[in-house]
Amino acid sequence: MTSKGHIVGYGLFISVWACLLVLTGITIWVAGLHLGNFSTFAAMLIATLKASLVLWFFMHLKYEPPVFKVMALATIATLTVIVLMTFTDIWFR
């Protein structure tokens, strides 16, 4: 029994895909600028933008009930916290 889902149009998907390609191009270009420490941050920022587009549109997260969004956020928060806590050791040893 599937609920009558939200139907996302082809046009929107193609626009999202185009954005993803553009962002990919940007991230390669930024990497070539050799910005030192900032490159990593920039690369991660762009990757997260791309990931958000995939999650929000391709995976329909935008159209799902709030509980899905909360759970996804909680998962990302858990991973973030784990990484940060580990680095309280790695950075300060």
Add this chain to the structure above:
Amino acid sequence: MGAKFGMWLFLFTEVLLFGGMFLLYSVFRSRFPLDFHKGAEELNLTLGTVNTVVLLTSSLSMAVAITAMQKGAARLSLCMQGTTVVLAGAFLVNKYFEWTAKISHGIYPGSEHMANLPHGEILFYSLYYVMTGLHGLHVIIGLIVIVFMMRFTLNGAVNQGDYIKLENSGLYWHLVDLVWIYLFPLFYLIT
């Protein structure tokens, strides 16, 4: 709805699974920045970029496949699922070339050549193999699953009234794309 809920929960486990590897990566990257930089230069940026575009496009085709099924356009859906499978195959072929090139240069975990590299480079390549290997395994699984979805589309088990299997396969496939979105800059762009 319950099945979709369960699928998202499963995806969360995958996020943590790969997350653990990203944790390992970030620790060693912070300790050996120069070695990682050198390792990244050895990787083929062109193949990496092509693979990125391939996966992003396969996510598009999968998303379109689902909308098509929702609208009752089963033929279009089947076509798009097939496209996804072909693109997945292309990704794997590229990966095969990348790996064999490295292996023929003696760069693989446990090799004599590796043993003589600086520590950071050993770890870089080990992480490269393990993370892209684990990812590749997930691509293979996704490919097989979507082939099954094509079969179900043909025999009507997946149809306009009940396409939850297709949706869930799509979610899995997008996750595979998501992981690569992070793998790509971390291995190919840190030059």
Add this chain to the structure above:
Amino acid sequence: MSENTSYLVSTGKRRGIAAWIFSTDHKRIGVLYLVSLISFFLAGVSLGVLMRLELIAPGKTIMEAQSYNATFTVHGVIMIFLFIIPGIPAALGNFILPLQLGARDVAFPRLNLLSWWIYITGAGLAVLALFGGSGPPDTGWTFYAPYSIKTSTNVTLALFAAFVLGFSSILTGLNFVTTIHRLRAPGMKWFRMPLFPWSLYATGWVQILATPILGITLLMLIFERKFGVGFFDPSKGGDPILYEHMFWIYSHPAVYIMILPAMGIISEIFPTFSKKTVFGYSFIVFSTLSIAGLGYLVWGHHMFTSGMSDTARWIFSLLTFLVAVPSGIKVFNWVATMYRGSVANDSPLLFAMAFIFLFSIGGLTGLINGALSTNVQIHGTSFVVGHFHYVMFGGTGVAMFAGLHYWFPKITGRMYSETAARVSCLLLFVGFNTLYFPMLIMGWLGMPRRYYDYLPVFHKWHLTSTVGSWIVALSIIIMVLNLIWSARKGTPAGANPWGGRTLEWSIPSPPPVENFIEIPKVRRGAYEARERG
């Protein structure tokens, strides 16, 4: 009438064992898990008794040092991965959760069966690791690098077994979280749900988010052994402390997988046997969720002496003290539930009270472990062994026994011998403290853990402890025999022998296959008395 046929009767095409091991009925799966778990528990107990026998006197008593190392490793692997982690959720959770929610089954019945099959596969692999090759693993259940990389014993097979078992745990958690979100009876809002499902909900999230980290860690260790990838090997730039981090990032939340459902059971027993609603229901809910959340932030307290940074150490210590607060709140709430209640001292309540005592000692010794200064003294000693047995065995184990007795009439439709139950409870309590309290003392005095031999000064403590192990073993034998015998020959029990107010008591004992003839509509809180008329 088929709708009233007990789930114990096989009416489908399959008969005999096949009707059980291929059943997707949550009640049968719960029983399958129960039988498997108890069997592995008894195996683990036997290994424990053997260990204590070896330690009854200094020097070799019944085995060589290598065998001793293998024995404590396998004891740990069995008890943790094959008994306690699946434990309460898989056995009692599977059976009771849908009943308490007013549902006919869990969200994914076939996945549920698959998770039992995966469990059995993992168990089989673990048993296989005992034989052949270079012998059973001798690394301790924690498989620390670099020794786990170098030892020639069957570590890879054991790691793979644990990896497989992880999938079983994930599937159970996934199933329960979905069930609780989607299959509550009409009118059962979140805050009308009983506390056992709440505990399974929090546990489910920990199973989902933490177990994959164990999976990847074990996989990395296997790759380290087989391919020399180098992540945990200093000669290649790797870091053994990183292994410890990754291992404990799962294994600390894992202890909350163990204790939260146990606390859930205790939260069920106190209101029923006090004939009162539980004291501070929402505090218990929030403390359950807090423990699950905070539990992700404290793993470093297993690693204070490993070589971590000072910054990490004080942060983890501070958070460890914080996570003790919600547990303390619960203990207070349970005891307060009895105040002005009509207390019936049947065996489930006796086990529950034993839990309070033993778990409190475990929790307090946990704080001693969690303070940096004292940790230096007691890390790696039998103080730690005493601590975790108080919380895991005296806590989760005893709570599981309590739940088994509490829900026994519902599961089997029969009553056990109350006298035998009381005897086993009393013996267990006495034996338990005799077995483990000396460990706290000797640990403090310097007795290391996982040591095969020791100085004569520790002898009297070891001797006492070993005698305690015999009393505990006896109590378990009595308990298990009581329950097995009564399952077949006990007096038939009615639907609600204890006067419980949660939904599982509103259906026959044993329940019919479909659980409820009609899905109930819920109009009151979980522990409130039913309206008249």
